[in-house]
Amino acid sequence: MHKEQVRRFYEKLWNAHDKDAMPSVLHENFTFRGSLGQEKRGRAGFAEYVDMVHKALGDYRCIIEELVSEGEKVFAKMTFTGIHQDELMGYSPTKHQVSWNGCALFSFNGERIADVWVLGDLKDLEEQLKANET
Template sequence: MSSVNEETMRRFVDDVLNGRNLASLDELVDPDYVYRAPGEELRGREGLAALLDGYRSAFPDLEIAIDELVSGGDATVLSFTLTGTHRGDLLGHAPTGHRVRVHGMVRSRFRDGRIVDEWELIDQLSLLQQLGLMKMED
């Protein structure tokens, strides 16, 4: 089952995240999908589509590179690098034009070959620093 889950995750990254094909959500994501990140929880394919649209608005050239993908049982863990240029509103911040490179990880659990829930952590401090929205004190 692990190799099936890894293949589903790779297709999700290639087709949905990088390929911008939200129609693939029906095939790859369970109707009971739940997304969690610090301070955030979204439910269903519609919630995921809205989240992805928000990222695309802020970073139209957003790309996700798979750094490592491991699986076991009904889950995968993906380490990734996100790159993009800040060209749209992000959490109330106007576009900066800055190019970012941010690392993150997501644990995905699968049911019947589809992603049913995810926990994601992104290096938000690095993102805010690269956008010039947060400075580190000496």
């Protein structure tokens, strides 16, 4: 069940950008900590973060490489990709595709995701943004 919720988190909330699915996936007191220095509490705060990422990275996709579940926790090995179309990490849009790896640790409260810690390879992402500058 928990692995399926993590799949829904990425497929519905991120890839489909379907904020209406949040109540069925995220606990009401959800907390998100992301690599880009963001800490968001609650569904509304997280929705703002998702919007910001989608604005900066067109055709943004989260690709699940592996899921490992133990008890009330799920670990996800990920690839993130998108077209750099708005300012990101201080870099002006390059219109180039970027891709980087990361991982996330999910904790649950009942059937819903209560907490996510994400760590992405921002050094690799920044190197791509620098290389694509004109």
